Amino acid sequence: MTGVTPDVGKLQLVPRREALRRLLTLCGAPLMARRPMRRAPAAPVACADLEGSRIRWVVGYTPGGGYDAYSRLIEPFLEGELAAEIFVDNVPGAGGIVGARTLADAPADGRTLGLFDGSALLMANRRGIAHAPAVGEDLVPLGRVARLRPILVAGLRTGIRTIEDMIARARSRPIVFGITGPVSQNFVSCALIADLFGFDAEFIIGYPGSSEISLAIQRGDVDAGSSDIGSTLSSIQARRLVPILQLGRRRSTLVPVLDDVPQLGGEDGLAVRRPELFSPSPQSGTGSVRARADQLVTFTSLGRLVVAPRGVPDRLRSCLETAVSSVLEDPGFRASASAANRPLDVASAADVRGELAEASAAFTGLLPAVERAARKAR
Amino acid sequence: MSPVLDAAWEGLLLVFAWPNILYPLAGTLAAMVFSLLPGVSGVTLMALAIPLTLSWDPIQVLLLFGALVGGATFMGSATAILLNIPGTAPNAATMFDGYPMARAGHAGTALGCSAAASALGSTFGVLMLVALLPLMAVLVPLLGPPEYLMLAVWGLAAIATVIRASVGKGLVMAGLGLLISFIGFDPRTAELRYTFGTLYLQDGLHLVPVFLGIFAVAEVIDLMASGRTTISGATRLDQLAGDALEGVRAVFRNFGLFLRSSLIGTTVGAIPGLGGTAAAFVAYGEAARSAGPDGRFGEGDIRGVLAPEAANDAKDGGSLIPTLLFGIPGSAGTALLLGVLALHGISPGERLVSNLSLAFVLIWSLFLSNWISSIVGLSSVNMLSRITVVRTSRLAPLILILSVTGAFAYRARFADVWVAFGFGLLGYAMKRYGWPRVAFIIALVLGSMFELNLHLTMRLQELDRIQLWTRPGFMLLVLLLGVTLWMPGVRFAAEAREMIGRARRRVDR
Numbered sequence: 001m002t003g004v005t006p007d008v009g010k011l012q013l014v015p016r017r018e019a020l021r022r023l024l025t026l027c028g029a030p031l032m033a034r035r036p037m038r039r040a041p042a043a044p045v046a047c048a049d050l051e052g053s054r055i056r057w058v059v060g061y062t063p064g065g066g067y068d069a070y071s072r073l074i075e076p077f078l079e080g081e082l083a084a085e086i087f088v089d090n091v092p093g094a095g096g097i098v099g100a101r102t103l104a105d106a107p108a109d110g111r112t113l114g115l116f117d118g119s120a121l122l123m124a125n126r127r128g129i130a131h132a133p134a135v136g137e138d139l140v141p142l143g144r145v146a147r148l149r150p151i152l153v154a155g156l157r158t159g160i161r162t163i164e165d166m167i168a169r170a171r172s173r174p175i176v177f178g179i180t181g182p183v184s185q186n187f188v189s190c191a192l193i194a195d196l197f198g199f200d201a202e203f204i205i206g207y208p209g210s211s212e213i214s215l216a217i218q219r220g221d222v223d224a225g226s227s228d229i230g231s232t233l234s235s236i237q238a239r240r241l242v243p244i245l246q247l248g249r250r251r252s253t254l255v256p257v258l259d260d261v262p263q264l265g266g267e268d269g270l271a272v273r274r275p276e277l278f279s280p281s282p283q284s285g286t287g288s289v290r291a292r293a294d295q296l297v298t299f300t301s302l303g304r305l306v307v308a309p310r311g312v313p314d315r316l317r318s319c320l321e322t323a324v325s326s327v328l329e330d331p332g333f334r335a336s337a338s339a340a341n342r343p344l345d346v347a348s349a350a351d352v353r354g355e356l357a358e359a360s361a362a363f364t365g366l367l368p369a370v371e372r373a374a375r376k377a378r
Numbered sequence: 379m380s381p382v383l384d385a386a387w388e389g390l391l392l393v394f395a396w397p398n399i400l401y402p403l404a405g406t407l408a409a410m411v412f413s414l415l416p417g418v419s420g421v422t423l424m425a426l427a428i429p430l431t432l433s434w435d436p437i438q439v440l441l442l443f444g445a446l447v448g449g450a451t452f453m454g455s456a457t458a459i460l461l462n463i464p465g466t467a468p469n470a471a472t473m474f475d476g477y478p479m480a481r482a483g484h485a486g487t488a489l490g491c492s493a494a495a496s497a498l499g500s501t502f503g504v505l506m507l508v509a510l511l512p513l514m515a516v517l518v519p520l521l522g523p524p525e526y527l528m529l530a531v532w533g534l535a536a537i538a539t540v541i542r543a544s545v546g547k548g549l550v551m552a553g554l555g556l557l558i559s560f561i562g563f564d565p566r567t568a569e570l571r572y573t574f575g576t577l578y579l580q581d582g583l584h585l586v587p588v589f590l591g592i593f594a595v596a597e598v599i600d601l602m603a604s605g606r607t608t609i610s611g612a613t614r615l616d617q618l619a620g621d622a623l624e625g626v627r628a629v630f631r632n633f634g635l636f637l638r639s640s641l642i643g644t645t646v647g648a649i650p651g652l653g654g655t656a657a658a659f660v661a662y663g664e665a666a667r668s669a670g671p672d673g674r675f676g677e678g679d680i681r682g683v684l685a686p687e688a689a690n691d692a693k694d695g696g697s698l699i700p701t702l703l704f705g706i707p708g709s710a711g712t713a714l715l716l717g718v719l720a721l722h723g724i725s726p727g728e729r730l731v732s733n734l735s736l737a738f739v740l741i742w743s744l745f746l747s748n749w750i751s752s753i754v755g756l757s758s759v760n761m762l763s764r765i766t767v768v769r770t771s772r773l774a775p776l777i778l779i780l781s782v783t784g785a786f787a788y789r790a791r792f793a794d795v796w797v798a799f800g801f802g803l804l805g806y807a808m809k810r811y812g813w814p815r816v817a818f819i820i821a822l823v824l825g826s827m828f829e830l831n832l833h834l835t836m837r838l839q840e841l842d843r844i845q846l847w848t849r850p851g852f853m854l855l856v857l858l859l860g861v862t863l864w865m866p867g868v869r870f871a872a873e874a875r876e877m878i879g880r881a882r883r884r885v886d887r
Contacts, residue, residue: 072428089790090425091789093580093581094562094563094580094581097577097580098577098580098581101577129568130570130573130575130577130580131577131580176841181563181565182566182567182568202841204834204837204838204841204843205565205566205567205837206565206566206830206833206834208565208830215522215700216522219520219522220843221522221523221838221843221844222843378567
């Protein structure tokens with residue numbers, strides 16, 4: 001551990017008048033949830049219905065998490081774009097389903113929007129979780145903000161450093177994965193990786209979150225797990241976890257630690273370069289290795305989507321899509337996201353609709369293997 | 379000096395640098411005022427303050443947020459003691475004995491004890507953090523599901539102590555608490571249990587509306603039905619017995635219990651995902667067990683105030699251990715704080731670890747706000763105690779309004795208000811017919827922790843990933859559980875021998 005670093009001194013240098021002004025503002029903090037708009041009205045004509053109104057932005061997770069952070073970054077820019085007041089409403093519960101259902105049941109008048117995980121909602125709905133709305137049907141996409149690359153990680157103690165090591169280890173005993181729940185993205189990823197490479201796997205299900213799985217891997221309770229790069233980066237950089245495989249079509253260039261970690265899908269992916277590593281087992285379903293690998297990548301890559309309830313009038317929806325797209329391309333927003341260490345991977349509503357159709361079809365192809373693994377895990 | 383002590387000193391200087399010191403002061407006072415509303419915790423206030431602090435520098439965010447968490451804690455205890463309204467979920471354990479003390483006219487003593495235990499507990503937590511930070515990198519990974527399971531069992535074992543008067547009814551209540559804690563998703567299979575097809579129950583019943591119902595709403599009904607003129611029975615302040623100093627002295631008279639409770643708080647706080655509620659209830663359980671037959675837990679035993687308050691505040695220091703070492707938040711407060719720091723460009727974990735003085739700014743702010751709120755609390759004990767001599771005809775509507783507002787403010791869901799009313803009726807029935815509410819609440823709080831870690835432990839054992847008997851933490855907790863369950867038996871045997879001896883001597887004479 002090191003002691004003091006020079007930037008701490010820099011941090012304390014805030015002008016006294018500014019500091020006092022902030023303190024005065026603080027006295028009204030809890031009342032400020034209903035604060036006035038930050039920018040002068042500048043709404044596009046088609047969004048005039050929303051001008052001056054109060055828009056509820058539903059986040060299905062607790063304050064302080066990634067979804068909450070992205071939402072609060074978007075909030076001031078979208079307020080300016082729509083000339084409306086936006087308030088972030090955290091509605092956590094059941095892995096985001098409570099918030100998503102709340103949004104899906106809200107009036108389709110453009111005054112309720114939200115930010116959700118497209119892949120997680122798609123899976124919950126397709127696997128029959130009660131009340132999980134169908135993304136693309138009950139919820140319509142307005143754009144994509146980010147998608148954080150899922151990574152397969154192993155513990156240092158296991159001696160596993162590459163996917164080849166993992167396959168070799170599985171010849172002597174099953175690989176044990178730490179999982180949050182049987183209807184979670186990490187379960188689908190781990191189960192399908194084991195299926196694709198044809199190795200035996202066991203699942204320890206019930207860890208409350210990715211942090212707890214990370215600790216379980218470090219303790220040696222489990223061999224490996226899957227999580228997005230945002231949740232695992234600090235542990236990978238501290239050399240407590242070893243990244244084995246990226247679930248993507250292109251190698252991520254976001255962080256240097258992933259430079260040597262192969263990706264599963266795409267032209268340059270393992271499925272193309274090293275097909276001999278994959279399982280030829282007929283149990284794994286039909287289609288080529290490359291197709292199956294791409295299905296998994298497609299399904300897990302929907303990312304964090306801005307959505308509205310079904311039934312928003314076409315003209316208003318089109319206007320909201322334009323406003324969201326405009327915010328996501330705004331250099332000011334991009335600079336704020338960069339300063340906050342929040343990587344962006346934006347896409348328009350039209351692109352997201354196309355990706356949703358592909359992901360839905362991909363999941364249909366993956367479902368038999370997922371169900372098989374779920375039965376085994378029980 | 380060691381790097382840790384250097385960083386601690388540097389952090390302290392930053393806190394006291396002008397005008398930085400104003401942030402913890404303002405944050406503490408704001409938290410004390412707003413946390414009078416039940417359901418509004420330091421975490422709620424932090425969430426509300428996020429938009430305001432986006433343009434601030436991280437050092438001021440740390441100062442403010444540390445103070446919001448620390449400042450809210452004491453007022454949550456004050457409403458628990460005076461009105462049977464838990465300010466936040468961890469304060470529910472303080473109500474078990476704090477409110478009966480207030481009813482007996484000893485509100486001042488309970489408040490004094492709570493303030494002293496809070497301030498000293500927080501000091502203990504910070505000292506442990508500073509002393510053990512270098513060791514914790516080795517110790518924290520040694521704790522896993524088997525150890526969490528034993529902590530839950532240890533807490534649940536307290537039910538045996540608190541239901542001595544009515545074992546049958548106590549077991550039924552504990553069973554009901556466990557049953558209700560299982561509502562929602564099965565963590566292992568994702569199947570829904572006891573939700574009756576409703577979305578509201580998918581995530582289980584949230585503790586705050588249940589606590590508000592079982593205790594506060596039930597109390598309103600009881601106050602109105604019983605015809606009691608005031609909470610304490612007294613109508614003038616000078617008729618109240620006990621004072622704040624007596625409460626402070628109680629902490630020092632039971633210093634062993636204080637140390638044990640603070641240690642439990644720090645340890646549970648260091649475990650990600652368990653939180654202050656588990657810390658307070660496990661400490662309460664340990665206090666009840668260790669008191670033996672002379673304990674009056676659930677009826678106004680001051681040790682029942684001391685233990686959860688010390689644990690709840692000591693937990694804050696503990697929860698920073700995994701945050702600083704692994705970038706993994708140990709509590710809801712630290713999770714939110716890490717999220718906010720990420721908005722300021724500080725990645726969870728890495729920068730805080732490599733910049734310990736920044737971390738200590740947070741620690742000192744938390745520490746300072748705990749002391750400020752305790753001192754303000756102690757100096758206003760008389761004013762606060764006055765509530766217990768206010769006529770119930772005036773007080774009952776106020777408690778009801780606070781309960782309803784608190785249930786709604788918790789998550790802005792009307793359904794939570796109905797849950798509070800439903801459990802209010804249930805709580806009144808429990809009180810009226812002598813079914814122990816404490817057993818119900820302990821089981822409700824620790825049930826999900828018990829269930830989840832039992833599953834994980836069994837699965838880890840089944841796959842041969844762990845050897846329970848070779849885990850030092852597990853074995854230590856088994857030993858502690860054995861000793862604490864065995865001691866009452868030894869005492870009982872000694873008393874029985876003494877009685878037989880006395881009887882024989884009488885016969886001989």
